[in-house]
Amino acid sequence: MPATGDGRAPGAANLPGAHEGAPVGRARNRPVTTGPATAAPPIPHPRSQAARAAHAAHPSHVSAAPSGPGQDVPADGGTPLRLLVIEDDVSDAQLIKAAAADSGTSIEIHWARGLGQATALLAQPALSTRRGRSRGSEFGCVLLDLTALADPPQPPGTSDGLEGLHELLRRAPHIPVVVLTDAAGAELGAAAVAAGAQDFLIKHETDGPLLARALRYAVERKRADESQRRLVEAELRGQENARLQRHLLPTPLLDGAGLSFTRRYRPGRRRALLGGDFYDAVRTDDGTVHVVIGDVCGHGPDEAALGVALRIAWRTLVFAGLTGEALLTTLQHVLEHERRSDEIFATLCMVVIEPGGAGSDLDSLGAAENARLYLAGHPAPLLLGRDHDPVSLPADLAGPALGLLPCHDGEAAWPAHRIELRPGWRLLLYTDGLIEGRVGAGSRRLGQDGLAGLIGDHQAAGLTRGRLVDSAIAEVEELNGGALTDDVAVLLLERNPVQLILG
Numbered sequence: 086m087p088a089t090g091d092g093r094a095p096g097a098a099n100l101p102g103a104h105e106g107a108p109v110g111r112a113r114n115r116p117v118t119t120g121p122a123t124a125a126p127p128i129p130h131p132r133s134q135a136a137r138a139a140h141a142a143h144p145s146h147v148s149a150a151p152s153g154p155g156q157d158v159p160a161d162g163g164t165p166l167r168l169l170v171i172e173d174d175v176s177d178a179q180l181i182k183a184a185a186a187d188s189g190t191s192i193e194i195h196w197a198r199g200l201g202q203a204t205a206l207l208a209q210p211a212l213s214t215r216r217g218r219s220r221g222s223e224f225g226c227v228l229l230d231l232t233a234l235a236d237p238p239q240p241p242g243t244s245d246g247l248e249g250l251h252e253l254l255r256r257a258p259h260i261p262v263v264v265l266t267d268a269a270g271a272e273l274g275a276a277a278v279a280a281g282a283q284d285f286l287i288k289h290e291t292d293g294p295l296l297a298r299a300l301r302y303a304v305e306r307k308r309a310d311e312s313q314r315r316l317v318e319a320e321l322r323g324q325e326n327a328r329l330q331r332h333l334l335p336t337p338l339l340d341g342a343g344l345s346f347t348r349r350y351r352p353g354r355r356r357a358l359l360g361g362d363f364y365d366a367v368r369t370d371d372g373t374v375h376v377v378i379g380d381v382c383g384h385g386p387d388e389a390a391l392g393v394a395l396r397i398a399w400r401t402l403v404f405a406g407l408t409g410e411a412l413l414t415t416l417q418h419v420l421e422h423e424r425r426s427d428e429i430f431a432t433l434c435m436v437v438i439e440p441g442g443a444g445s446d447l448d449s450l451g452a453a454e455n456a457r458l459y460l461a462g463h464p465a466p467l468l469l470g471r472d473h474d475p476v477s478l479p480a481d482l483a484g485p486a487l488g489l490l491p492c493h494d495g496e497a498a499w500p501a502h503r504i505e506l507r508p509g510w511r512l513l514l515y516t517d518g519l520i521e522g523r524v525g526a527g528s529r530r531l532g533q534d535g536l537a538g539l540i541g542d543h544q545a546a547g548l549t550r551g552r553l554v555d556s557a558i559a560e561v562e563e564l565n566g567g568a569l570t571d572d573v574a575v576l577l578l579e580r581n582p583v584q585l586i587l588g
Contacts, residue, residue, distance in 0.1 A: 165191035166300060169206060169224040171253070172265075173198045177230060177288060181265075187293030192300070195224070200252055203227070207257050223260055226300050229253060229282075230265040231273060247273070247280050254281045261307035263299050265291075283307055333359055333393045335400070337366040342374050347550050347577040349558060353384045353518065353570050360572030361388035362516045363396040367403055372440030375403045378576055379433040380463065380516040387425055394423050395431060408437060413461060413499045417487045430488035432463035434514055436578075438506070453508065454580070457501040462486030464520060467537055468504075469511035469544060469579075475537045478504060511579035513540065513554075518571030524564045531561060550577060 168185070172178045178196055185192040197203040207223065229249060250264060264277040264285045274285030283303035286296065337346050352360030361381035368374050377399050381388045398419045402412050413433070420431055437457040458465070460483035467475045484499035491497060506512075520531050531539070536557075543556050554577050562568055 165193040166225040166304070167193045167195065168300065169195050169197060169203060169227045170230075171197050171200065171203045171227065171249070172230045173232075174230070177265075180288065181228065181296075184291060184293045184296045188297035189293065190297045190300075192297075200249060200256075203253070204256055207260075223257070225261075226303055227253065227257065227260055227262045228265060228300075229262055230288075231270065231277065232267070247277055250277050250280055250282060259307075259311065261303040263303045335363075335365045335396060339366055339368050339374065341372075342368045343580065344374065345550060345577075345579045347554055349554050349573070349575045351518075351558070351569070351573045352389070353572045357386075357389070359389045359393070360384060361392045362518070362572040362574035363392035364514075364574050364576055365396050365400050366576070366578070367400055369403065373408075374438040375408070376436045376438070376512075376514065376576065376578060377433065378463070378514045378516060378574055379431050380518075380572065380574075381431045382429060384572060388429075391420070391423055391429065391431070395420060409457070409459065409501055410499050413459060413484075413487065414492050414497075417492055417497075420488045424488065430462075430486045432486045432517070433459075433461040434463040434466060435459040435461075436466065436512065436514070437501075454506040454510070456504050456506055458504055459499050459501055460484065461499055462489070464515065464517055464533055466515075467513040467533075467540060468506075469513060469540065470507065471509045474541045475513070475544070477533050477537060478502070506580070509580065511577065514576040514578070516572060516574045518569055518573040519558070519561060519575060521571060522561050522565035522569050526566070531564060536561075550579075553577065 170178060170181055172181065182194055185194055195206060197206060231247070231249060250262065253262060262282045264274055264282045265288050266274040266277075266285060268287055268289065271285075271287065274287070277285050283306045284299045286299055291299075334350065337348075339346055346366060348364060350360075350362065350364070352358065352362075354360060361383055362379065363381070364376075364378040366374065366376045377396075379392065379395060381392045381395070395416060399412070399416060402415055407415060413435070416433075420429075435458075437459075439455045439457070441452065441454065458478055460480055462483065462485055465478045465480040465483075468478055469475045479502055482500045482502045485497060489497075515536075520533055520536050522531050523529065524531055524535065539560055540553070540557055543553055543560070548556055554575050558573065558575065
């Protein structure tokens, strides 16, 4: 800051502890904006008689009205930047005040002699305007003299000159900080920036425009740092959520079943890996294969969580020895206890493939197999054979969706439909998201018949397993004119002459 010719800081005599002969910058005749009337006023303009009187009443020059961080340094006439100056030297405080007055920007200065006073200011609640609107809860920036007294004092031999900065960053981590050093402290200023400050200034080389630029840079850099921090935190949360949802998807337990199992799962929610659809497949010790696919109404995280609960409960009940209507009745009880409202229900399709003869598991691969089909308000699977087009399995014995009717109601029954699976059979199980897509620009839906014809065309083209499922989903989306908005789960289960293949 350039020194004036009188060799004395203007108004320094009005500040307690002022030093004689301290150089000061020449301030233009711009008043510095003061704080609210209810709080102690900021550092007064040295040429103001009213300020001298105010100083006599408030020798600490501390305002109690914090404001929010992240404000840009405004032009005169706008909302001033609320700057907290931590400075224990009165003459240097006057230099800062004079530079602020000469900066061409509106800066509201509040002075604290050390971190103790600064902490009290930073912790104070927001003041309200006459219209009841808050002025913010924090200062827009802090200007810290690294030579200001640090409290508590550091043990001997541990000082690196940045104790005050470390303590300030700990107490106010979201407020931008600019540090002040003397001419010999440039290296210390650079170390302060490396430690977390946004910028540093050398006291007697700083004029008003440089101070304004430094404050503006500090505010913008802090805003950018906070945005980057929030972005990284959001990415980490997204990765954690993705890992969590990925582990909630089941791993089929079909070792020794001699089946090929292909599954595709696409939630309707954007940036989600899990929806309200669920599926699972297990083989019990007696050789029976149990397959389930279901759909909880709705598309939100609550429905996804309920789908996971039903899937885990289903697997537990299967391994506990339950099957058929007993299993579905118990699963409805689980749904009734876990759902957030009585309007939530779930559709479900369950296929139980009975083991072959008394021989080994693979001896009967060339013979027809028996299976039981249970439908609870769910679309019937498609049976894909080598000698016929895909056909929907019968749904005349379908029962209501789980949760629609009380279990003691006579209509809440899910009888088994017995089917015969001939050699080379393939079963396509799916949720209604796959068949409710539109066909063209009208209101016509694809439906079960449309899906059967579509699958037949792709099967005739020689597509199998994962390629068959992927191409079918791609054509359904093309007919719909875009991605499907509902959750979609597709399972393709087929008897395979070799060991289990997952696709």
